[in-house]
Amino acid sequence: MANSYRDTFTGPHLLGIAGLNRLEVDSLLDRTADFMVLNRQRNKHSDVLGGQTLINLFFEPSTRTQGSFELAGKRLGADVINMAIKSSSVAKGETLIDTAVTLNAMHPDLLVVRHSASGAAELLSQKVDCAVINAGDGSHEHPTQALLDAFTLRAHFGDLAGLRIAICGDVVHSRVARSDITLLTLLGAEVRLCAPPTLLPGSAREWGVQVFYNMGEALDGCDVVMVLRLQRERMTSACVPSTREYFRYYGLDRAKLSAAKESALVMHPGPMNRGVEIDSEIADDPNISLITEQVESGVALRMAVLAALAEGRT
Ligand code: NCD
Numbered sequence: 001m002a003n004s005y006r007d008t009f010t011g012p013h014l015l016g017i018a019g020l021n022r023l024e025v026d027s028l029l030d031r032t033a034d035f036m037v038l039n040r041q042r043n044k045h046s047d048v049l050g051g052q053t054l055i056n057l058f059f060e061p062s063t064r065t066q067g068s069f070e071l072a073g074k075r076l077g078a079d080v081i082n083m084a085i086k087s088s089s090v091a092k093g094e095t096l097i098d099t100a101v102t103l104n105a106m107h108p109d110l111l112v113v114r115h116s117a118s119g120a121a122e123l124l125s126q127k128v129d130c131a132v133i134n135a136g137d138g139s140h141e142h143p144t145q146a147l148l149d150a151f152t153l154r155a156h157f158g159d160l161a162g163l164r165i166a167i168c169g170d171v172v173h174s175r176v177a178r179s180d181i182t183l184l185t186l187l188g189a190e191v192r193l194c195a196p197p198t199l200l201p202g203s204a205r206e207w208g209v210q211v212f213y214n215m216g217e218a219l220d221g222c223d224v225v226m227v228l229r230l231q232r233e234r235m236t237s238a239c240v241p242s243t244r245e246y247f248r249y250y251g252l253d254r255a256k257l258s259a260a261k262e263s264a265l266v267m268h269p270g271p272m273n274r275g276v277e278i279d280s281e282i283a284d285d286p287n288i289s290l291i292t293e294q295v296e297s298g299v300a301l302r303m304a305v306l307a308a309l310a311e312g313r314t
Contacts, residue, residue: 010312013125013132014305016141017182025150025186028304032151035300035307039075048307049078052109056082057099058135059115064270064295065135065144069112072302076310078110096120097127104128109313110306113137131309139173139234145269146179148301150187152294153224156265161188166218166260168194168250169228169277172201173235176269177228181207194218196250198239215250219259226267227252227278243276253279257288265290 009024038044054073058066066082073080083103094102096115103111108130113121118138125132136142153160165184171177171193184191185208193204194212204211212218219225230246240246247253257264266282267290274280283289 009305009308011131011309012312013121013134014143014309015122015125015132015134017143017146017179017186018141020143020183020186022186025147025183028147028301028308029151029154031304031308032147032297032301035303036297039296039300039303044075045077046075046303047077049073049076049109049310052078052310053107054078054080054110054112054306055103055106055108056080056135057085057103057111057113058082059085059113059120060136062114062135064298065114065142066112068295068298069133069135069302069306071299072306073110075299076303076306078306096123100124100127104130110309131313133305133309136175139175139178141179142175142269143179144298144302144305145176146183147305148294148298149180149226149267149269150183151301152267152290152297155293155297156290157223159188160184163189163223164192164221165189165224165226166192166194166212166222167226167228168215168218168252170199170230170239171195171204171228172199172239173231174228180226181209185209192218192222194250196240196246215252215256216259219256219264222260222264224265224267225252225257225260227272228269229271230273230277243273247276247279251275251277251279252282254281257282264288267291267294269294 008027056066056069070080110131112133112135113124114135115137118140120137121132121134167177181191191209193209194215266288272278
């Protein structure tokens with residue numbers, strides 16, 4: 001594997017996109033490109049994490065994020081365990097800190113954590129000796145999702161500078177949106193947000209993005225449309241009148257997409273609510289949908305993050 005990237009990201013943790021600089025991001029994305037090559041080979045093994053232990057600590061359900069961290073750790077030769085939270089002591093009332101101290105005593109080298117509370121990953125990082133990777137904390141940050149999105153876009157467009165990207169949907173509950181806005185802006189893209197007012201935080205206008213309530217206006221001239229899941233499990237009251245109504249005004253279908261550039265590409269972090277925020281016809285069209293590529297990039301990006309953090313500790 002080529003070693004041409006400058007190894008500027010070394011951790012000690014990956015808690016968010018905020019705080020990363022351009023060189024650190026570029027070094028992770030360059031490293032990801034190398035792992036993309038490895039992952040397409042028959043023998044996908046490397047020994048970068050040989051002898052090390054990775055613990056996946058997911059307090060919220062996850063399919064692709066947990067699975068890709070597990071695969072990433074295993075492909076790099078680490079011992080990986082997934083803590084089953086529902087059957088663990090947490091279900092018996094153990095606090096986050098107690099859990100952290102207990103796990104720390106097992107000498108993990110890497111701890112991947114997802115939690116419903118914003119700030120949980122940072123709190124854990126102060127209590128353990130290993131590298132902590134934030135796999136999503138409340139509605140705060142989901143840095144590996146943003147990095148894999150940036151990698152996927154870089155693979156298609158080369159440079160993100162000047163790209164017009166609309167992030168549409170449930171922004172208020174979305175850690176993906178927050179991390180993506182920070183990263184895409186850092187990489188020079190023009191970011192627009194589009195959602196009904198009930199799904200946009202009041203502070204959105206201070207994020208250095210343009211805010212729209214109408215899909216036709218928001219998507220005008222866009223290179224990329226990123227669709228977010230309607231996160232009904234996080235809503236304390238109904239933020240939309242009905243999912244049918246939502247689809248009519250905000251669900252991405254061919255008619256709404258026609259406002260974007262003819263060459264526009266579509267992304268979604270998954271899991272998707274088909275027929276709510278996105279039409280299957282769009283999601284499944286290989287000429288415009290990057291959704292499965294995002295999943296592929298996710299494994300390589302997580303390998304890059306784990307490898308860089310492990311190296312930073314040696
Ligand atoms: C996202 C998450 O959990 O924040 N999913 C993911 O990691 N791919 C987005 C979501 O749940 O809608």
